[in-house]
Amino acid sequence: MNANASAVRTYILTEIALLGLLALTICVAYLNLGLLNPIIAGAISVTSATLIILNFMHVRHSKPLLWIFVAAGFFWLGIMFALALSDFLTRHWR
Amino acid sequence: MSAVPMQAAPQYAPALQPTYLNVQRTIRSWLLTTDHKRIALLYMVSITFFFFVGGVAATLMRLELLTPRAELVTSETYNKLFTIHGVVMLWFFLIPSIPTVLGNFLVPLMIGARDVAFPRLNLASWYLFMVGGAFTLFSIITGGVDTGWTFYTPYSSTYSNGHVVAMAAGIFIAGFGSIATGLNFIVTVHTMRAPGLTWWRLPIFIWSLYTTSIILVLATPVLAITLALMALERIFGVGFFNPAIGGDPLLFQHLFWFYSHPAVYIMILPGMGVVSELIPCFSRRPLFGYKFVAVASVAIGVLGFLVWGHHMFVSSQSIYAGMIFSILSFMVSIPSAIKVFNWTATLYKGSIRFQTPMLYALFFIGLFTIGGLTGLFLACLAIDVHVHDTYFVIAHFHYIMVGGMVMAYLGGIHFWWPKITGRMYPELPAKLAALTVFLGFNLTFFPQFILGYLGMPRRYPVYAPEFQVLNVLSTAGASILAVGYLLPLTYLLWSLRYGRIATPNPWEATGLEWTTHSPPPKDNFETTPLVTAGAYKYDSQAAEAQREVAHV
Amino acid sequence: MSSSPTTPILAHQFEDATQQRDAATIGMWLFIATEILFFGGMFLGYTVYRYTYPQAFAEGSQHTLIWFGGTNAAVLLISSTTMALAVHAASENRRALLVSLLLGTASLGALFLVIKGFEYAHEVKENLLPGSSFHIVAAEPLKAEMFFYIYWLMTGFHALHVAIGVVLILIFAARAFFTNAFVNHDTPVDLLGLYWHFVDIVWVFLFPLLYLVDRHS
Numbered sequence A: 001m002n003a004n005a006s007a008v009r010t011y012i013l014t015e016i017a018l019l020g021l022l023a024l025t026i027c028v029a030y031l032n033l034g035l036l037n038p039i040i041a042g043a044i045s046v047t048s049a050t051l052i053i054l055n056f057m058h059v060r061h062s063k064p065l066l067w068i069f070v071a072a073g074f075f076w077l078g079i080m081f082a083l084a085l086s087d088f089l090t091r092h093w094r
Numbered sequence B: 001m002s003a004v005p006m007q008a009a010p011q012y013a014p015a016l017q018p019t020y021l022n023v024q025r026t027i028r029s030w031l032l033t034t035d036h037k038r039i040a041l042l043y044m045v046s047i048t049f050f051f052f053v054g055g056v057a058a059t060l061m062r063l064e065l066l067t068p069r070a071e072l073v074t075s076e077t078y079n080k081l082f083t084i085h086g087v088v089m090l091w092f093f094l095i096p097s098i099p100t101v102l103g104n105f106l107v108p109l110m111i112g113a114r115d116v117a118f119p120r121l122n123l124a125s126w127y128l129f130m131v132g133g134a135f136t137l138f139s140i141i142t143g144g145v146d147t148g149w150t151f152y153t154p155y156s157s158t159y160s161n162g163h164v165v166a167m168a169a170g171i172f173i174a175g176f177g178s179i180a181t182g183l184n185f186i187v188t189v190h191t192m193r194a195p196g197l198t199w200w201r202l203p204i205f206i207w208s209l210y211t212t213s214i215i216l217v218l219a220t221p222v223l224a225i226t227l228a229l230m231a232l233e234r235i236f237g238v239g240f241f242n243p244a245i246g247g248d249p250l251l252f253q254h255l256f257w258f259y260s261h262p263a264v265y266i267m268i269l270p271g272m273g274v275v276s277e278l279i280p281c282f283s284r285r286p287l288f289g290y291k292f293v294a295v296a297s298v299a300i301g302v303l304g305f306l307v308w309g310h311h312m313f314v315s316s317q318s319i320y321a322g323m324i325f326s327i328l329s330f331m332v333s334i335p336s337a338i339k340v341f342n343w344t345a346t347l348y349k350g351s352i353r354f355q356t357p358m359l360y361a362l363f364f365i366g367l368f369t370i371g372g373l374t375g376l377f378l379a380c381l382a383i384d385v386h387v388h389d390t391y392f393v394i395a396h397f398h399y400i401m402v403g404g405m406v407m408a409y410l411g412g413i414h415f416w417w418p419k420i421t422g423r424m425y426p427e428l429p430a431k432l433a434a435l436t437v438f439l440g441f442n443l444t445f446f447p448q449f450i451l452g453y454l455g456m457p458r459r460y461p462v463y464a465p466e467f468q469v470l471n472v473l474s475t476a477g478a479s480i481l482a483v484g485y486l487l488p489l490t491y492l493l494w495s496l497r498y499g500r501i502a503t504p505n506p507w508e509a510t511g512l513e514w515t516t517h518s519p520p521p522k523d524n525f526e527t528t529p530l531v532t533a534g535a536y537k538y539d540s541q542a543a544e545a546q547r548e549v550a551h552v
Numbered sequence C: 001m002s003s004s005p006t007t008p009i010l011a012h013q014f015e016d017a018t019q020q021r022d023a024a025t026i027g028m029w030l031f032i033a034t035e036i037l038f039f040g041g042m043f044l045g046y047t048v049y050r051y052t053y054p055q056a057f058a059e060g061s062q063h064t065l066i067w068f069g070g071t072n073a074a075v076l077l078i079s080s081t082t083m084a085l086a087v088h089a090a091s092e093n094r095r096a097l098l099v100s101l102l103l104g105t106a107s108l109g110a111l112f113l114v115i116k117g118f119e120y121a122h123e124v125k126e127n128l129l130p131g132s133s134f135h136i137v138a139a140e141p142l143k144a145e146m147f148f149y150i151y152w153l154m155t156g157f158h159a160l161h162v163a164i165g166v167v168l169i170l171i172f173a174a175r176a177f178f179t180n181a182f183v184n185h186d187t188p189v190d191l192l193g194l195y196w197h198f199v200d201i202v203w204v205f206l207f208p209l210l211y212l213v214d215r216h217s
Helices: A002-029 A036-056 A064-088 B027-031 B036-064 B075-110 B119-141 B155-159 B164-191 B204-236 B249-266 B269-283 B290-306 B308-312 B319-347 B356-379 B381-387 B391-421 B427-454 B465-498 B540-551 C017-052 C054-062 C066-091 C095-125 C141-178 C187-211
Strands: none
Touching: A002 A036, A002 C066, A002 C187, A036 C066, A036 C187, A064 B204, A064 B249, A064 B290, A064 B308, A064 B319, A064 C017, B036 B075, B036 B119, B036 B391, B036 B465, B075 B119, B075 B164, B075 B204, B075 B249, B075 B269, B075 B391, B119 B164, B155 B204, B164 B204, B164 C017, B204 B249, B204 B269, B204 B290, B204 C017, B249 B269, B249 B290, B249 B308, B249 B391, B249 C017, B269 B290, B269 B319, B269 B356, B269 B391, B290 B319, B308 B319, B319 B356, B319 B381, B356 B381, B356 B391, B356 B427, B391 B427, B391 B465, B427 B465, C017 C054, C017 C141, C017 C187, C054 C141, C066 C095, C066 C141, C066 C187, C095 C141, C095 C187, C141 C187
């Protein structure tokens, strides 16, 4: 029963953190921080997603093999972004 | 046949229990089967049909190109013909070919499992493939599509008059079949290996298919969204790649080639896997540099994701991106060369038997090398500017895809035919057919290197008169090639009834699939095999000694 | 991780329950990887166009209804918690709790769709649906149309995933209520949970990208 209570507590704490991050990202959006705005918004999104993956999707307690599968999708997305942007970001260089 | 003594696997009596072929006999039992071996046969019949659909389109194109002017078909029909040929051959023959036929049949057998991890998903993938094929055939029959298999926007999304959406839908649906197959193989290889079968004991065929599956799973979704975006743009007249609202057609090309370049490796890696099985078996030597070949497979799969921009060198993409993609493209040649060298080193001092599968494997090595080396020309920015969109490119990728993959597919089909059907194919006609295919292939495509180098552009029904001689040679080669493809169809069907009964291991090959009956029972193995050694435990000295005895 | 030694349903191709469970989990994560790349194509397009037309994206974003989007973000986050609790209930074989948590999750998903529907209706009324009737007061109206095209596209695909999720959750709830399907066999519920959390993650990224671009100006 103890393990049960601790699992439920983890879910509730995660939820509170996620809602707090949501409020934070909305508030920060109303401050003019220039280039930092999208960076902070992105960092908050990544943090929230990580919380969901580790706790709700219980990857934290999964075998190492599963971590590879979790990472693979994001890694390949990174390849797509990096190489496609190597075109779009350098197209006007001379 | 230069007889291989049949002394293998004496522990098996002739199969008395039902095989996977005759355990049930109704049509229903085939259409609702979840047996990976039966699904492989469903795929085999389906892709053979699509191969001949694509082949007819190719034949008509080659006939048209006999003369410099458009006399047989109009330009518009010609556009539709090369679109049909490309779409059908790529998505409905080459991409499914080795993975879904030999892969479905062999992956569980080679790793000592009863079936793939998700048998019902496996069946679903065939149905998705067939529904996708039906959409594609519908769009062909009702008027065709003239965009080319690449569907470049804005032509496909705005101007083309064909059934672009139906054909894209067909590819979209068949794509989910590919994803299902790839997902199944990855999970199967990870979780279903027999006891003792560690990663470094896996046959290279499994390594190749594992890598292929990674590409299928991670690249195909991008094709799905790309085609969906193109179709949405076409349907609603406003969209993602539409320059009117600031859309960038090059974004389409980036997304398209993010899938379609790795797809090229879907079309060659399984062939490399087959050849890695054939070469050791028919030279009776362990595969040279096993670990290097295995890692090279994975390396090709991963590097294949990093090079797509070489299709866009002349598309006004950034020159800096072009340089990056050029360098990365050159890097793919490293693992590819490792494989070729290792196959060649395996042959060295081998006790080589020139049976049909081995002929195809040797053709593969030579033709793949030519295709790969000419690929380096194309990876070079400065040269690509000159030969881009010429017949040089056509010849290059046909050397990889037909000279490579189709040869490997035919080699594999012959090699595993006794396991699949329980019958031997007739050796003499098979050897003749292999030689015919090899001759016809080279006569068809080698002149195209010269044509492209001289500047003949692809995708036109008309050309300058001075190109006619080479085009006639190419068409002559294509007719020989057509005969070469029809021959196996004939004698393989003949062998189903009249072929010699196959023993469990007619080639004295290693590998778990040869330790069970031919054809295997429904659950593959009577008891789950226990693996204690690596793949390719061939004894070259014993083979040599045996040969000397035979010649005394 | 496999908490149930006596799993009743073992498919013929597997040796034991652990193998079956591992296969299913890896398979689901591979499916999620395909979804990441499916959405990834659209995220790449978003990135390229936002980089190219920063002003149009800022102006377009200010026309979105932030409180609708924000509420929906909270709704989905809460539904993720109820789903995580439902998976937990399934692993402990507490059927009544499982059914009610699944129904709660489905209701929150439905609430998301209702709110999204009102938002869409508002946008159609304001002529923010790309096409011939699109109209916006902005410095670069055509580029702002691209912003709204991406908005409709990505929220549309996401809403489709939410709708599929709601239907699946309802089917699971019915099976949990009427049959013993998930007794000592919670893997399917676990996989459903993974799907639902993935859908939530997509919105975690979509919300700031679509609703919060340069809100301060």
